[in-house]
Each structure stands twice: as C-alpha cells, then as structure tokens.
Amino acid sequence: MSTRPESLATVTDIDCTGQTALVTGSTSGIGRVAAYALGRLGxxxxxxxxxxxxxxxxxxxxxxxxxxxxxxxxxxTEAAAIRTLAETVRTETDGLDLLLNNAGGLFREGRLVEGIERTFYVNHLAPYLLTAELLDHLREDARVVTMASDAHRGAELDLDRVRTVDGYSGMGAYAHSKLANVLFASELARRLDAAGRPAVSNSLHPGFVPGSQFGRFLPGPLSGLFQMLGVVPGTSSVADGAAELLHVAVSPDTADVSGRYFSGQSPTTPAAAARDRAAAERLWHRSAELLGMDVPLSDAVSGSAATDAS
Ligand SMILES: NC(=O)c1ccc[n+]([C@@H]2O[C@H](COP(=O)([O-])OP(=O)(O)OC[C@H]3O[C@@H](n4cnc5c(N)ncnc54)[C@H](OP(=O)(O)O)[C@@H]3O)[C@@H](O)[C@H]2O)c1
Structure with a gap:
C-alpha cells in the first residue's frame, strides 16, 4: 500500500518518539493509514x-x-473483549498518549448485541467503555480523539430507541451513533477539565472517504459503487481522511484544544443537537447504565449538574 501520501505532509515533521498510541479500527481504511503515519513519527x-x-x-x-x-x-460488539483490550494496554504499556477512537461502521441489517442496537454499541458504547477503562492509564497531556462524521447533522438523540431494531435504518442508526460521538467527545472534555486533568478530547469529520473499506457494509452493488467514488473529484482519499485525524491527534496547533469538533482541519460548529449540554450529560449517564458500570469521571468529581440516569 501507499504509505507516504502527499496529504500527510502536514504531519511529517512532528516527533512522537516516546509516545504510545492506540488506534482502534486500524486494520483498514483511515485508521490503518493513521497507524502507519504514527509509526513513522516515532x-x-x-x-x-x-x-x-x-x-x-x-x-x-x-x-x-x-x-x-x-x-x-x-x-x-462484546464488552468483555473491550475490557480485555483495555487490560492488555494497561499491562503492556506504561501509559497512553494518544487514544484514537476510530473503529466504526454503517450496518445494513439491524441487530441487537448484548441487548443494544449494534451501530450504537460499536460506534458509541465501545469507545465510551474503552475510554473509561483507560482513563487512569492516560498520560497527563494525553489526547483522546473520537471519529465522528458530518452524518450526525440531522440526527436527534433518542436514547429510548437503543434497545430496539424495530424500524431500523442503517443510515439513521449511523447518523445517531455519530451524533453520540460528538456529544461524547465534548462531554469527556468537560469532565476531564472539571476533574483538573489537562488531557484533551475532540471529535472530527474526516471528509467523505469512499476509498476505505467503509462501503463493505452497504448492499452488494452499492458497496462497489461506494469504493469507485474514490476517484471522483471532491471526495477525500483515505490519506486525506487520516491527515484530518492526525491533525487533531498530534499537531502542535491542536495540543491545547479540547471539546471541539473538527472538519477540514479546523474547529467547526457541529449541529445544534450536538451542542446540547443536557443531551450530552444524559448520554454520558445512560451509556454507563446500559453497560452496567459506574459513571466515569462522575458528577462529584466533574461538578456536572446531571444526576438523572435516564
Ligand atoms: N469513509 C468515510 O467516508 C467516513 C466518513 C465519516 C466518518 N467515517 C468514520 O471513520 C471511521 C473509520 O472508517 P473507514 O472509512 O476507515 O472504514 P473501514 O475501512 O471500514 O475501517 C473500519 C475499521 O473499524 C473496525 N471495526 C469495524 N467493526 C468493528 C467491530 N465490531 N469491532 C472492532 N473493530 C471494528 C474495522 O476492523 P475489522 O474489520 O478488523 O474489525 C476497521 O479497522 C469510522 O468510525 C467511520 O464511521 C468514515
């Protein structure tokens, strides 16, 4: 594969020697190119x-x-596997500088996993749980980056629907999960800040990246079509998408930025539903409840006003 694309030029001079990075979903697509680039940066x-x-x-x-x-x-799709991943990272490394919550997908068929709609589980609950499990392992100036999408625009947070696949729409579920990603990243930023921790949290839209394996989840003909769109001008290459991710993850320009949603390598205003503080708090609590765990960075520590878990 091409591992030195031009679009990554903006991050080639950054020295990450001594840093440890976990890139979820780095077996293909944007995560894979980002993992290669981070390896080259040290x-x-x-x-x-x-x-x-x-x-x-x-x-x-x-x-x-x-x-x-x-x-x-x-x-x-398995909480136990996510916890084991976190345990391995805690055991095998001294600390984590970069946690890139990138894994995700759009699923054609509605399915419940552990009693919860799969897209919400894989795209939101999994990074929520993984991040919670690694909070105490993050280095002081760690960066947590959550891969969202502009697909969140138009979605409304509806936590009553996460336990059903009745009326399932792959795109609807995807957009909802990506809204959760933006809300999660900004709520994490607030709670880290309130707890006096300098670590930062942001989310991003990587562009429309048809060249990744993302389209494999679409029905047969659409999947091939999605990949072919990679040659259409105006779409982003996989390397472009990785450059967007790395800009938020390692650029000195973004080191002190927290709680923002990036697009086109700039902080951008997400949809109104993604700026709803009360919704972000509800999501934070409900996610813990769905996973049967204590609320991470709890209100007592973070000074949050939310007490309602519904
Ligand atoms: N492509 C786009 O246009 C676009 C636009 C906006 C946002 N995004 C977001 O960018 C991220 C990366 O997507 P991509 O385009 O690079 O797609 P991709 O090539 O399909 O990569 C997805 C990655 O997620 C992993 N993954 C999927 N389901 C998983 C599961 N159940 N458990 C563990 N890992 C899982 C895959 O690994 P395995 O197959 O090895 O499990 C793969 O490494 C996603 O969050 C996606 O929503 C993409």
Missing amino acids: AEVIVHGRDREAGEAVVEGIREEGGEAAFVAADF
Missing part, C-alpha cells in the same frame, strides 16, 4: 481491529518502516 502503535491477519500485516508494515507496533484484537 510512536509505539497499538493496532486494533477484529481481522487478525490484516492487523498483523499492518504491524509488519510499520516495523518494516522502522517503527514499533503490536496488534490487539477485540470485537466491539
């Missing part, structure tokens, strides 16, 4: 996904370029 990269063969190939590729990497498999 970071020790933890590559994640379900596909062991693809993950090991990324690790080998990073090592061939002189970097350090290891693969950890975890299926984001």
Whole structure:
C-alpha cells in the first residue's frame, strides 16, 4: 500500500518518539493509514481491529518502516473483549498518549448485541467503555480523539430507541451513533477539565472517504459503487481522511484544544443537537447504565449538574 501520501505532509515533521498510541479500527481504511503515519513519527502503535491477519500485516508494515507496533484484537460488539483490550494496554504499556477512537461502521441489517442496537454499541458504547477503562492509564497531556462524521447533522438523540431494531435504518442508526460521538467527545472534555486533568478530547469529520473499506457494509452493488467514488473529484482519499485525524491527534496547533469538533482541519460548529449540554450529560449517564458500570469521571468529581440516569 501507499504509505507516504502527499496529504500527510502536514504531519511529517512532528516527533512522537516516546509516545504510545492506540488506534482502534486500524486494520483498514483511515485508521490503518493513521497507524502507519504514527509509526513513522516515532510512536509505539497499538493496532486494533477484529481481522487478525490484516492487523498483523499492518504491524509488519510499520516495523518494516522502522517503527514499533503490536496488534490487539477485540470485537466491539462484546464488552468483555473491550475490557480485555483495555487490560492488555494497561499491562503492556506504561501509559497512553494518544487514544484514537476510530473503529466504526454503517450496518445494513439491524441487530441487537448484548441487548443494544449494534451501530450504537460499536460506534458509541465501545469507545465510551474503552475510554473509561483507560482513563487512569492516560498520560497527563494525553489526547483522546473520537471519529465522528458530518452524518450526525440531522440526527436527534433518542436514547429510548437503543434497545430496539424495530424500524431500523442503517443510515439513521449511523447518523445517531455519530451524533453520540460528538456529544461524547465534548462531554469527556468537560469532565476531564472539571476533574483538573489537562488531557484533551475532540471529535472530527474526516471528509467523505469512499476509498476505505467503509462501503463493505452497504448492499452488494452499492458497496462497489461506494469504493469507485474514490476517484471522483471532491471526495477525500483515505490519506486525506487520516491527515484530518492526525491533525487533531498530534499537531502542535491542536495540543491545547479540547471539546471541539473538527472538519477540514479546523474547529467547526457541529449541529445544534450536538451542542446540547443536557443531551450530552444524559448520554454520558445512560451509556454507563446500559453497560452496567459506574459513571466515569462522575458528577462529584466533574461538578456536572446531571444526576438523572435516564
Ligand atoms: N469513509 C468515510 O467516508 C467516513 C466518513 C465519516 C466518518 N467515517 C468514520 O471513520 C471511521 C473509520 O472508517 P473507514 O472509512 O476507515 O472504514 P473501514 O475501512 O471500514 O475501517 C473500519 C475499521 O473499524 C473496525 N471495526 C469495524 N467493526 C468493528 C467491530 N465490531 N469491532 C472492532 N473493530 C471494528 C474495522 O476492523 P475489522 O474489520 O478488523 O474489525 C476497521 O479497522 C469510522 O468510525 C467511520 O464511521 C468514515
């Protein structure tokens, strides 16, 4: 694969030596290119996904370029697997500088996993749980970056629907999960800040990136069409998407920025539904409840006004 695309030029001079980065969903697409780039910048990269063969190939590729990497498999439809991933990271590393919550997808068929709609689980609850499990392992100036999407625009937070697939729409569920990503990232930023922790949290839209494996979740003909759109002017290449992610993750320009949604390498105003503080707090509490866990960075620590878990 091409691992040195021009669009990554903006981050080639950054030195990440001594840093440890976990890139979820780095067996393909945007995450894979970002993992390669981080390896070249000197970071020790933890590559994640379900596909062991693809993950090991990324690790080998990073090592061939002189970097350090290891693969950890975890299926984001299983809380136990997410907890095991976090445990491995805690055991195998001294601390985490970069947590890139990138794994995600758009699923054609509605399915419940652990009693919860799959898209909401994989795209939102999984990074919520993983981040919570790694909070105490984050280095002081860590950056948490959550991959959202402009698809969140038009969605409204509806936490009553996350336990059903009645009337399921893949795009609707995807947009809702991406709204949750933006709300999660900004609420995490607020709670880290309130707890006096300098670590930052942001989310982003990587552009429309048809060249990744994202389209594999679409029905047969649409999947091929989606990939072909990669050659249409105006769409972003996978490297462009990775450059967007890395700008938020490692650029000195974004080191002190927290609670923002990026698009086109700039902080951008997300939809009104993604700026709703009360909704973000509701999501934070309900996510913990759905996962049967204590509320991370609890209100007592963060000074949040929310007490309602519904
Ligand atoms: N492509 C776009 O136009 C676009 C636009 C906006 C936002 N995004 C977002 O960008 C992120 C990366 O997408 P991409 O375009 O690079 O797609 P991709 O090539 O399909 O990559 C998705 C990654 O997520 C992992 N993943 C999917 N389901 C998983 C599960 N159940 N458990 C663990 N890992 C899982 C995949 O790994 P395995 O297959 O090995 O499990 C893969 O590494 C996603 O969050 C997506 O929503 C993409």
